[in-house]
Amino acid sequence: MSFEITWGSSTSSGYSSQESEDSDSELEQFFTARTFFFLKAKRNTDEQIDWGKQELTVSEIQQKVKEYNAQINSNLYMVLDRDGTYTGFIKVQFKLARPVSIPPPQKPSVTHEGGPQEDDTKRRTSFYLPRDTAKHLHISSHTRAREVIEALLNKFTVVDNPAKFALFERSERQNQVYLRKLPDEECPLHLRLCAGPSEKVLSLVLKENETGEVNWDAFSLPELCNFLRILQREEEEHVRQIIKRYAVARDKMKTAMASVTTPG
Template structure:
């Protein structure tokens, strides 16, 4: 099925797209139809489930909800992620997130991370309007802990660590200076004949 999707995406003519859009619109039950423009580009809606480990730096209510996004057939996964983050005023870097497609086949559920250059509306068109066949999920990127941060964020972390290190060092020096004074005082008392 995946190979078939890739193959048809590369070779769909304007007529085939027109036919698929008409077929899609006949199957729609929630009035979220697709519109085909004369240039062969079509627009429509995708629904995206937010599944984040922790609420992003915005209202916690955005986590777990289903979002409807109006997009074009030319919009890529990267652009969809950016649009979702903008919609919810999420200030974190889009690099921290990934869009997955969830497919249901023969009582099995498969989740597959989409490449940034894939086109979600095309996937929706090919699968049809039923979300039990295909759905989209936004999750935090499964990459190394530091790789998701931008360069300015990493530099800021280093500044914070340097400041904490300096503070710890000053505290340690104060503690040892106090300990030295106590030892020297004890030694002075021991040396003085009593």
């Protein structure tokens, strides 16, 4: 996954353009996610490794840091301090389903005929971050998940409330993908050290903080209006894709019926 972040014109209006193949993928992901919800209870949760519960002595940390640095093919090493703390890099992938907001361009404050200044919250720009967006952060073993989220938002000048987001641990085992939401006080660099540098064994993902019902009161009026426009566009796109699929299936059936020869 590329670390370079590209900003196309399609994101400047608050929407991200999607080709038909992307829409098909979205539909497949939707049904896969729904199926996963019903099958989740049947899985053996003991298969998931809880890296966060592994407590290490100073000598064990020293050995793991040495093993970790021997496995990476870059200069993103971990550095161990004398007191047993350590610093290093984590890579966080952005998997956001909703747009984020950034402040408007800085302009000289101008009042109109002595009236109040325009509220900056009404001029925020909302847009989707590209799906392949990722960011490296240099943190310590004491840096908490909540601090990582705040640092990521600051890097991209995102003005949304950090409470809207959560950091997740993602792992792949036996063709299954597991996601675990990190508590605010958990230390991501400790997870990275225990799991090793492999992204398949463990990767960190920033997602929306799904706590059940969405707290719509936490959003500003311009954000809510933008969400409605985005939902309408997504709905129209899904309808177009469904109509297209039925049209293709109907044409194939008509072609098959025309090619059938009647007996006698």
